[in-house]
Amino acid sequence: NANAQSDSGSRDRLATNSRLIVVSNRLPVTIKVDSSQPGGYSFALSSGGLVSALSGAKKRMSFTWIGWPGLSVPTREDELFIESKLEKEYSCRPVWLDPDVADAHYNGFSNSILWPLFHYHPGEMNFDEGNWLAYREANLRFAESVREIVRKGDMVWVQDYHLMLLPLMLRTLIEGSSAQGSVSQRELEHVRHGVDGSSHLAHSSGLAAPPGSEAAEHSAAQVASGHSHRTSTTATNLNVQSGTTAQAVAAMEEDDEDGDGKGRGTADGTTSRGSVKIGFFLHTPFPSSEIYRILPVRREILLGVLHCDLVGFHTYDYARHFLSSCTRILGLPTMPNGAEFEGRYVHVGTYPIGIEPAQFIEGLARDAVKTRMRALERRFEGVKIIVGVDRLDYIKGIPQKLHALETFLQEHPEWVGKVVLVQVAVPSRQDVEEYQNLRAIINEAVGRINGRFGTVESMPIHFIHRSVNFEELCALYAISDACLVTSTRDGMNLVSYEYIACQQQRNGVMILSEFAGAAQSLNGSLIVNPWDKFAVADAIHEALTMASVTRKANFDKLSRYVNKHTASWWGTSFVAE
Numbered sequence: 001n002a003n004a005q006s007d008s009g010s011r012d013r014l015a016t017n018s019r020l021i022v023v024s025n026r027l028p029v030t031i032k033v034d035s036s037q038p039g040g041y042s043f044a045l046s047s048g049g050l051v052s053a054l055s056g057a058k059k060r061m062s063f064t065w066i067g068w069p070g071l072s073v074p075t076r077e078d079e080l081f082i083e084s085k086l087e088k089e090y091s092c093r094p095v096w097l098d099p100d101v102a103d104a105h106y107n108g109f110s111n112s113i114l115w116p117l118f119h120y121h122p123g124e125m126n127f128d129e130g131n132w133l134a135y136r137e138a139n140l141r142f143a144e145s146v147r148e149i150v151r152k153g154d155m156v157w158v159q160d161y162h163l164m165l166l167p168l169m170l171r172t173l174i175e176g177s178s179a180q181g182s183v184s185q186r187e188l189e190h191v192r193h194g195v196d197g198s199s200h201l202a203h204s205s206g207l208a209a210p211p212g213s214e215a216a217e218h219s220a221a222q223v224a225s226g227h228s229h230r231t232s233t234t235a236t237n238l239n240v241q242s243g244t245t246a247q248a249v250a251a252m253e254e255d256d257e258d259g260d261g262k263g264r265g266t267a268d269g270t271t272s273r274g275s276v277k278i279g280f281f282l283h284t285p286f287p288s289s290e291i292y293r294i295l296p297v298r299r300e301i302l303l304g305v306l307h308c309d310l311v312g313f314h315t316y317d318y319a320r321h322f323l324s325s326c327t328r329i330l331g332l333p334t335m336p337n338g339a340e341f342e343g344r345y346v347h348v349g350t351y352p353i354g355i356e357p358a359q360f361i362e363g364l365a366r367d368a369v370k371t372r373m374r375a376l377e378r379r380f381e382g383v384k385i386i387v388g389v390d391r392l393d394y395i396k397g398i399p400q401k402l403h404a405l406e407t408f409l410q411e412h413p414e415w416v417g418k419v420v421l422v423q424v425a426v427p428s429r430q431d432v433e434e435y436q437n438l439r440a441i442i443n444e445a446v447g448r449i450n451g452r453f454g455t456v457e458s459m460p461i462h463f464i465h466r467s468v469n470f471e472e473l474c475a476l477y478a479i480s481d482a483c484l485v486t487s488t489r490d491g492m493n494l495v496s497y498e499y500i501a502c503q504q505q506r507n508g509v510m511i512l513s514e515f516a517g518a519a520q521s522l523n524g525s526l527i528v529n530p531w532d533k534f535a536v537a538d539a540i541h542e543a544l545t546m547a548s549v550t551r552k553a554n555f556d557k558l559s560r561y562v563n564k565h566t567a568s569w570w571g572t573s574f575v576a577e
């Protein structure tokens, strides 16, 4: 009941007459070339967490989702066909990116710079000027796509580390330059100077700013201010930029729905501040400022996000790290719930994400899942099962998990042959070199441990290097005696939530890394330091020998939390705020 009340409470605060525009790197629709389908393409809605998270808000508000469609197509006709299908059937709008830009934005900058740094792996970070330009370029394309449809009163909710410059770019496109504030105008322009696409166009067409032009002077100013290493390859053309802003304002004035004749423009040709609300949510950790300040473009990324009204994180610690970076790097005055920036207050808050437990309960009721559970229980009769489900990513601490299991078997030989780790690892980001190395490390460890403790009858580790379908996942979660999450950093970690949702019958034990955001919420888990293999081995032993009454008491706490803090609770709370 408490759940229902708080949920409907936040839903009631949703402004149902406004429109929500969600922007994420990928659209929640998988599009494939398929000659058997009308138009030559097949479409399938993804079942990701964000899709369920937004279902609540979607029912109450008019809704559009903007993102990269995951492919490029040969002709404009193909694009138009896909655009029309996505708009009519999925309320989605694709952002078409040149394949090279898409690759350098996603693999080159997002996953090779921001992802490792935000997860405290600066050693894996490869900073490269070209990738940074591609990141800006892609963010600009997204901003332009939003600008084409955004109207006064809309809310734009930007998702995740792929789009951290988008809030700044969007504000510039729809509202023009902001007032001089605590950050110098020149510095803001430095981030913005690619805003109108002039940098890209000039760059790709071989144009350079004519000597003596405003653009050249601006670049010179940047050289003088020490920014030349990042700006010298681009030509800044502020005239083009203001032209683009004027076009944006004109487009919005044409679109003047309230009929007051004022459109969204003010007398000076820009829209008033706050005519569009912008929110940003980071799904990864935000690292300590001591780590964050390693980033060569640390100021630019902070400035990008600070053009929001609300910035959200999974945990209080991430929010605190963000605010202390704003103070230390930009010198901004901050308070526990926000920062002052350019005469406005940017609200910063904690919104822990969840899952939709009902989907898993419904899954467990399916005949196919029940049949599969019986088959697995027969296969592992008399053996305790520990389950691990992770993307094959270095942040998930899979080598640490394997070492802990090895230590456990070494210290407790009586368990050899009586416990298995079923580790499912979905292949991920295989174009990035660090992920290929990780795979080799894991293969070696699995082979070594199985060689050491395996017998003809049994192997301690069942390693499955692929994605498993939803029914197999439900069955695996439900028959396991414990779930082991050893992330060395993880924004939240939803696998722990999914495991709890599937454990009504067995009341299995959740062993959870203290470095996953979920450790701050999932009271009732055994919390471990994944770097301490002896401590994890002890937790495995404790989990396998825990009295059923203790398991039940722990499970009840966990289950209450997971059922209350659902994905839709997260989505509606953020949007209502």
Ligand code: ADQ
Pocket: 049, 283, 284, 353, 389, 390, 391, 424, 425, 426, 466, 467, 468, 469, 473, 490, 491, 492, 493, 494, 495, 496, 498
């Ligand atoms: P991820 O890093 O992808 O998400 P997580 O939250 O654990 O991590 O979600 C993974 C999802 O993928 C789960 O729904 C899980 O079931 C599924 N999955 C993983 N391996 C699978 C496999 N082999 N087969 C099938 N399904 C598999 C990012 C952040 C997290 C944050 C989420 C949401 O890194 O910290 O919790 O976003 O904000």
